[in-house]
Amino acid sequence: MIITDTHTHLYSDAFDEDRNAMITRALNEGVSRFFIPAIDSTYTESMLQLEKDYPSNVFLMMGLHPTHVKDNYKDELKFVEAMLAKRKFYAVGEIGIDLYWDKSTLGIQQEAFKHQIQLAKTYKLPIVIHCREAFNEIFEVLETEKSDDLYGVFHCFTGTLEQAHQAMSYNMKLGIGGVATFKNGKIDxxxxxxxxxxxxxxxxxxxxxxxxxxxxxxESVYILKVLEKLSEIYGVSLEAIAKITTQNSKDVFGI
Structure with missing residues (x-):
């Protein structure tokens, strides 16, 4: 059974003391595909090292996270452009809009989001969307960019059924994680x-x-709890959930 974790920050300093052991725990349980989102340029070296250490398992994205769209965002976007031109990535992400932490940066977040969507189209890559308290703002940008070459993953989807259908109308898969197991998560x-x-x-x-x-x-091995929850929700086997969702990840990321 091959299980795909389409969004994991394996380079996080939260794993500095046991990163290899944590990844090994996941690999031992069949979680063998890890898609790694970018945050900003300061994490790139760690991401490249992960890929070097686990070349068959780690697949990198490139992008500027909305909470890191700061005064220097134009320099960060130039870095994203340079990296995309330099080597292979499997998505532009994670990108989007986050109004939980700072509403004052909405304008530049929208600009950075739109710019990175256009980069994804240029390189024929999917996007991976971060949305926090910003569904309307995200959909507004997606509506202006709607086209056959716009596709990707709506990461950590926590919206309503109506918002799910709207996200899917823009060729987005829904990224489902731990929230599906929460008592008040609602999406279940x-x-x-x-x-x-x-x-x-x-x-x-x-x-x-x-x-x-x-x-x-x-940690990535805990994806098994998400797998179990979806097996319960859909009434199909763990193997079926793993097989279908891994195929969906291949359809999006091309690997």
Whole structure:
């Protein structure tokens, strides 16, 4: 059984003391494909080292995270452009809009988001969207960029059924992680109304650990708890969930 974690920050300093052991735990349980989102240029060296250490398992993205869209965002976007021109990445991400931490940067977040969508189109890559308290703002940008070459993953989807359908209308798969296991997560109440062909699995580790680990450091092996929850929601085997969601990840990322 091959399981794909489509969103994990394996380079996080939360893993500095046991990174290889943590990755080995996941590999031993069949979690063998890790897609690594970027945050900003300061993490690139660590990401490249991960790829070097696990060349068959680690697949890198490039992008500027919305919470890191600061005064120097134009320099960071130039860095993203340079890296995309220099070597292979599997997505532009994670990108988007986050209004939880700082609403004052909305304008430049929108600009950075749109610019990176256009970069993804140039390189024929999917995008991986970060959205926090910004569904309307995200959809507004996606509507202006809607086209056949716009596609990707709506990471850590936590919206309503209506918002899920709207995200899918822009050729987005829904990234489902630990929130599906939360008692107040809500998405578990309607997921069975969404075809599994629109779903990919993720952890967002070290964040958003699923029950019963909620509040603790998340790691990729905990994706098994998400797998179990989706098996329960859809009434199909763990193997079927793993197979379909891994195929969906291949359809998006091309590997």
């Amino acid at each position: 109440q309607f997921l069975n109304q969404i075809d599994l062909n629109h779903i990919v699995l993720e952890t967002d580790s070290p964040y958003l650990a699923p029950a019963p680990y909620r509040g603790k450091r998340n």
